[in-house]
Amino acid sequence: MDPCRTIRGQARRAKTIEPSRFHLRPQCAADMPFLLHLYGDVRRAELDATGWPELQRHAFLNHQFLLQTHHYRTYYPAASFDLIEVADAPAGRLYVDEGQTDCRIIDISLLATHRNLGLGGAVLRQVVTRATVRRKTVSLHVMLGNPAIRLYRRMGFQVIDPSDPMQILMRCAVGPGAPGRIDDAGHPSEERIFE
Template sequence: MMNWEIRRASAMDVEAVAQLRAVVLRADLERLGRYDEQRVRQRLRDAFDPAHTWVIEVGGELAGSVALREAEDARWLEHFYLAPHLQGRGVGSGVLRGLLEQCDRDGVPVRVNVLQGSPARRLYERHGFTLETEDPVDVFMIRSSGGPSGSERV
């Protein structure tokens, strides 16, 4: 597993995260016939809230982002992007594990949505997320507090 750090995002991070989102989601959005070079970035800008967002760094460089937004009945895991060359190296699992442990301590479920066919779905399933609903574009998943057995070992 690689060494990584996580820090609170600032308003100055928005453009770098928007660019990362465009890179990470491009293949899935193109496969679904929904890629728009401007819209993919603007949707991040419109939803970006530094108060609920963290930046993931590897070697002092921006490597990813993740947001955890409070909702009435759960927390929403959003904007979880990791640079393609770092995927599959344990960084995403480590970040996700830390966030889920926090939610478990607070006793709240976590929701996430992923694009149909995205390999990210396997990551969430390994961490105890299950299908809630889906449509032709999105898969909505939920994880009860505590996950399937109270804690994850990935």
């Protein structure tokens, strides 16, 4: 056995966030500064490539954030708009629109400091488990090139509509007898459907 591999695995597990260590709560007006900061954090790499001065970046982010917020609230008025908290501190956001047969994840975003620690997977498992109980699918759109696509595939999401050149629609079927998908306990089944 490779001792370096063992040490790396132990270090990775030490940085993992336990699923029970996060909770969701409805966002409120006082959360807007954090949500704007999160939006900027998520788009940091994209904006770094522009070379814009800080004032221009801030104006762009503020404008885009307000447009996105207005769009989500207008087109998904019945959705839940939650903050993801770890140790009572904001770590991200989760927006879900629960329809008759599908739970659409409108947005799931985490601060860079909380990515790749298992938090995104834990949040997704919670959404999928809830949908499983209600016999609904879970769907989301994701930008092409987003590293989270690997997580979604591991969780059993399949590409449903690859026709858009910017983003893809993915869906996760739930329930018993759904091979390569999420079982009743909210875990991916053993049969793999992705290469």
